Amino acid sequence: NVECLRRRPERLYMGSESVKVVVRCRPLNDREKALSCKMVLTMDLQRCQCFIEKPGAVDEPPKQFTFDGTYYIDQTTEQMYNEIAYPLVEGVTEGYNGTIFAYGQTGSGKSFTMQGVSEPATQKGVIPRAFEHIFESIQCAENTKFLVRASYLEIYNEEIRDLLGSDAKQRLELKEHPERGVYVRDLSMHTVHSVGECERIIEKGWRNRAVGYTLMNKDSSRSHSIFTIHLEICSTGELIISLSSLYLFSLC
Numbered sequence: 033n034v035e036c037l038r039r040r041p042e043r044l045y046m047g048s049e050s051v052k053v054v055v056r057c058r059p060l061n062d063r064e065k066a067l068s069c070k071m072v073l074t075m076d077l078q079r080c081q082c083f084i085e086k087p088g089a090v091d092e093p094p095k096q097f098t099f100d101g102t103y104y105i106d107q108t109t110e111q112m113y114n115e116i117a118y119p120l121v122e123g124v125t126e127g128y129n130g131t132i133f134a135y136g137q138t139g140s141g142k143s144f145t146m147q148g149v150s151e152p153a154t155q156k157g158v159i160p161r162a163f164e165h166i167f168e169s170i171q172c173a174e175n176t177k178f179l180v181r182a183s184y185l186e187i188y189n190e191e192i193r194d195l196l197g198s199d200a201k202q203r204l205e206l207k208e209h210p211e212r213g214v215y216v217r218d219l220s221m222h223t224v225h226s227v228g229e230c231e232r233i234i235e236k237g238w239r240n241r242a243v244g245y246t247l248m249n250k251d252s253s254r255s256h257s258i259f260t261i262h263l264e265i266c267s268t269g270e271l272i273i274s275l276s277s278l279y280l281f282s283l284c
């Protein structure tokens with residue numbers, strides 16, 4: 033009985049720009065401490081500015097950059113999620129698309145922010161927080177039905193692989209459809225009903241990822257990965273289904 037499928041454009045969330053860029057600084061790691069490395073980055077959290085000193089160049093003013101948000105070593109993923117990711121994920125539960133994209137050099141903390149750690153709870157990652165957020169919204173929504181599906185792919189050496197497929201080594205093709213846009217052919221979709229199911233799926237995919245060793249990070253992921261949560265939302269009595277997706281990227 034579905035009359036039409038409705039796709040909403042990217043939403044201008046929080047009443048401002050549709051793209052926000054925030055920067056997070058991690059503490060020095062053991063290797064850097066052993067090498068007596070010095071912190072060259074400082075931040076003005078109120079002004080969302082960061083300053084990078086050139087080591088040894090005391091006379092040179094630090095280089096200055098301004099972002100939509102700045103998070104220093106003592107700030108938590110919880111805080112980042114509430115300020116940046118929360119409105120975006122909320123929009124996805126209302127039928128808008130959203131993307132959270134972690135970018136940085138090896139060992140800079142992308143996995144720490146996206147996957148996170150279970151202890152302390154404040155450093156739980158953006159991805160598990162997004163799962164909880166989506167399923168809480170589903171439980172609270174009245175007169176609305178949701179179908180939640182997940183897919184997980186990696187791009188390794190320019191090749192796309194399905195981390196949840198029957199053969200995680202098989203190479204998939206990128207295609208373009210006149211209405212659906214760019215998509216990955218034969219990428220498997222998995223219906224999920226709970227946070228626990230999402231966690232099991234992402235763990236399965238995580239085990240299939242190409243992990244290597246780099247000098248900067250002993251558990252380095254050597255591939256880009258995209259975990260996508262696809263939502264179909266239908267209000268009872270309406271013949272319209274909204275389609276929205278939350279794309280969670282971690283680049284290597």
Ligand SMILES: Nc1ncnc2c1ncn2[C@@H]1O[C@H](COP(=O)(O)OP(=O)(O)OP(=O)(O)O)[C@@H](O)[C@H]1O
Pocket residue numbers: 057058059061105136137138139140141142143144145246249251252253254283284
């Ligand atoms: N904000 C932080 N607070 C404390 N430790 C952190 C933080 N960010 C990162 N780390 C630690 O730094 C190390 C490297 O982080 P992580 O593995 O997340 O890097 P990455 O950017 O995902 O690296 P790669 O691209 O090589 O996979 C890890 O041991 C992680 O626990």
